Amino acid sequence: MLLHRALSSTLTRFSYSFLKSASLRQFVSQSRTPAQKIASAPTQKIASAPTQKIASALTPKIASAPILPLIVPTADISTSATVLMAQDEVTESLSKMEISPIYTSDKNGSDEKGEGTEDSPFKTPLQAMRHWGKTPFPTIFVDSKVEGEQFSVISQAQMKKLTKVYQREANKTDNKAKKEAEEAAKRAANLEESKSITISEDPSLPTATASKITNLEQYRGQRVKVYGWVHRLRRQGKNMAFVVLRDGTGFLQCILSDNLCKTYEALLLATESSVQIFGTLKEVPEGKNAPGGHELAADYWEIVGRSPAGGIDNVLNVESNSDVMYQNRHLWIRGENMSKILKVRHATIKAFRDHYYDRDYVEVTPPTMVQCQVEGGSTLFKFDYFGEEAYLTQSSQLYLETCIPALGNVYCIAQSYRAESSHTRRHLSEFTHIEGELPFITFEQLLQALEDLVCDTAERIMTSKHSQLVLDINPNFKVPQRPFKRMDYRDALQYCKEHDIKKEDGTHFEFGDDIPEAPERKMTDMIGEPILLCRFPKAMKSFYMQPDLADPIVTESVDLLLPNVGEIIGGSMRIYDEKELDAGFKREGISPDNYYWYVDQRKYGTTPHGGYGLGLERYLMWLLNSNNVRETCLYPRTADRCKP
Secondary structure (H helix, E strand, O other), rough: HHHHHHHHHHHHHHHHHOOOOHHHHHHHHHOHHHHHHHHOOOOOEHHHHHHHHHHHOOOOOOOOOOOOOOEEEEEHHHHHHOOOOOOOOOHHHHHHHHOOEEEOOOOOOOOOOOOOOOOOOEOOOOHHHHHHHOOOOOOEEEEHHHHHOOOEEHHHHHHHHHHHHHHHHHHHHHHHHHHHHHHHHHHHHHHHOOOOOOOOOOOOOOEEEEEEEEHHHHHHOOOOEEEEEEEEEEEEEOOOEEEEEOOOOOOOEEEEEEEHHHHHHHHHHHOOOEEEEEEEEOOOOOOOOOHHHHEOOOOEEEEEOOHHHHHHHOOOOOOOOOOHHOOOHHHHOOOHHHHHHHHHHHHHHHHHHHHHHOOOEEEEEOOEOOOOOOOHHHHHHHEEEEEEEEEEOOHHHHHHHHHHHHHHHEEEEEEEEOOOOOOOOOOOEEEEEEEEEEEEEOOOHHHHHHHHHHHHHHHHHHHOOHHHHHHHOOOOOOOOOOOOOEEEEHHHHHHHOOOOOOOOOOOOOOOOOOOOOHHHHHHHHHHOOEEEEEOOHHHHHHOEOOOEOOOOEEEEEEEEEEEOOEEEEEEEEEOOOHHHHHHHHHHHOOOOHHHHHHHHHHHOOOOEEEEEEHHHHHHHHHHOOOOHHHHHOOOOEEEEEEOO
C-alpha cells in the first residue's frame, strides 16, 4: 500500500512536470479539461507498460521495481487530475512530437524548389535551417561520402559552424525588423505631427508668372509658377527636399525647405505625383549642376494629383522583363529614354514633312479601309464592311498613284497594317508608312530621290533643337554620304556566296530566292554603308512593278538597306501600260474588278512614274541605333500583342 501511494505521488509530480514542457503545450491546450475527462470516467486505469516507459525515463529507481496497474479513485481528483489523461491521448501527443529529418544534397538539391525530403532535398544545410526556422534543429542529412550510401548525418563540426551562421542571420533579421518597426513608429508619429502644419501662399510676394519649363530661362531672378510631375524626389533631413519636376518640355530642380517639406502632403509626396510649385528661379551656383542651369527656390506648393507610395518603381524598374514593360507601356513612356525617343519621332515626322514641302510635294490622306490588296493577300486584315468584305490597307500606294495627274508629286504619312505572324525585331502589325509617288521620272531619278529623302531628313533633324536628343541616345550617329552604294540582286547573291552567307539549310542563295532578314542584315553590316539593292526577279515582286526593259525577267525595283536595320524602304517604277498591268493581275491571280479606278490611270493619260514606302519605325531604329521597332513607336501592335 505504501509503495502504491509513493508511486502515485511520483507519477502525479511527473505528470505535471512533463505536461508543462514546451513540446506538449500545444497538446495540453487542445485537450479536454481534467473535469471533462473525469466526468466521462470516474476512475481511469493506467496500463503498466506505458507507465514503465515514462517512469524509466524520469525516475530510474522507481522504474527498477515492478509496476502494478494503478487505480485512481474519484476521491483523488485534486492530486491526480493530470495523470488521469487517457493513455491514447498521451500516445497521440508523443506521436505528434516525432520530428522528420531534413535532407540536403549539393549534387541534386535546390534551395529554391527543394522541400527537404529525400526525393526533393534542399541544396545546402543552411537552407534547411532557414526552412526549420528555430533551434534546436532536426537531424540534417547531407551527401554521403561512403560509396553506395546516398545520405549521411551532417558532421557535428559543420553543424556547429552553420548554426553560428544561421544565428547571425537570425539576429540580423531580428535587428532589421526591430529597426523597421521603430522607423514605422517614427513615421507614424511624424505623419500625425505633420497634420498640424499648414502652409499658404504669402500675399505680399509678387504675382508668379506661369511658364513651361522649356521657357524658364528668361524668368531668372523672378517669381514663377510651374506645373508638372515629380520625376525624382530626394529628402535631405527634416528640413529640405529636392524635387526634379517634369512637364514634358524639360526638367526643373525645385528646393522645398522648412515647413514646405514638413506638411502631411509633403511627407506623403511620391514620384509621379502632379504638383504646382511657386518660387524664385535662381541660377545654379558655380560648380553645381541642374537641368537648364537654374533651380527653383520654392515658397509655396500644392498637390494636384497624388501618386502611390514608391511611384512607378512599384510597377516598373530596371529589373522588369519586356512583357511587364510592354504591359505597362503607359507608364514606361514617362521614363527619360522613352520620352526622348518619342520626341525624336516627332522631330523626324516634322523633318519628313519639311523635306516634302520644300520639294513641292502635296500631302494627301488616303483611306485605310480598302477592298484591294497591294503586297499580298496573306497579309491582309479582313473585316466586315456593312456586309461586304474589306481590309485594312497594306499600303496607300495605289491611291497616291491616282493623285499624281491632279497634284504632281504626292506623299502621305499614314498607318499601314500587315497580318503576317512575324516576330522579328523589325516587324509590326501596325506601322507608320511614309509613301511618295512621282510622275515623269526614270529609275535612276527614283534612286536619287530616295538618297535625298534619307539624307536631307537626317540633316534637318541634326540641325534642329532635337539633335542633342539623338546624340544622347546614339552618340555616334552621322548623316550618310551620297551617293549610296548600288548593288543589283544578282550581285548580292554573288556577295553572299563569296562571303559564306548561306540559307538556313546551309546552301547558297540562288536566283529567285528571297534573302531573309538575318543574312540580308549580315551582308549590310559587313559592307557598312547604305545599299540600294536593285532589280529583283519579276516572280518575287508585286503585280504593279515595271519590268526592266534591258532584262525583262527582273523589275525596276529597289530596297534601301541600312546598317543595323536592313531594309527600311521598298520602291519601284510602276507599270504604266494597261495590257502589261492586266498580265500582272493574271500572274498573281487577282481579279481586276475592284481595281477599275487604278486601271483607268493607264487609260487617261498614262506616264512613266515610280514611288516608294518607308517604315518610320525602321528609320528611327537606324537613327537611334535601336534594337527593336517596338521601342520606336508609342503602343506597338504585333502578332502577340494588341494592348494596352
